[in-house]
Amino acid sequence: MSFVTYATRDGSTWTPEYLMSIDHELCIGCGRCFKVCTMGVLKLQGVDEEGNFCDPFDDDEGEVERKVMTIEKAGACIGCASCQTVCGTKAQKHAPLAA
Template identity: 55%
Template structure:
């Protein structure tokens, strides 16, 4: 599989495939640089379950984390990984994913 930039230079996408909720601090930096709605912010309640932040359960939220909401929308630019202060994301090169 071959990829190229607009001017024809070789380029290999590096797709986001997972976010480690134990490392994620929910800062939102990755969300802000992603223009594709690949991730969304969720809360983790006392039982360790993911909950929407727009619920009226803010007092029960122990932690906020990013989760993949539309993994297929990722174009593999890697911007999210470059801004992550905790290195909680896992990316895979397009050639490895195709295998």
């Protein structure tokens, strides 16, 4: 199988590794990936005790059980893999695009 490739500045072949999924069993919502993503792909979400997403920053009533990172704009990902590099829990899956 061949994959979509681009060129680096010196013309070398570069194969982007796009963010495909985040395993919410492994993600601890640390936010490190959010900080390095320049494309606005990611969004932090709170999770309530029933497993529903909620506002992670509005916890006046103590409903936020934990936080997880979600993929908000998958199509904006450029496949730089910076988020994978900083993730300490191996929660993310990345893959190239089939050509």
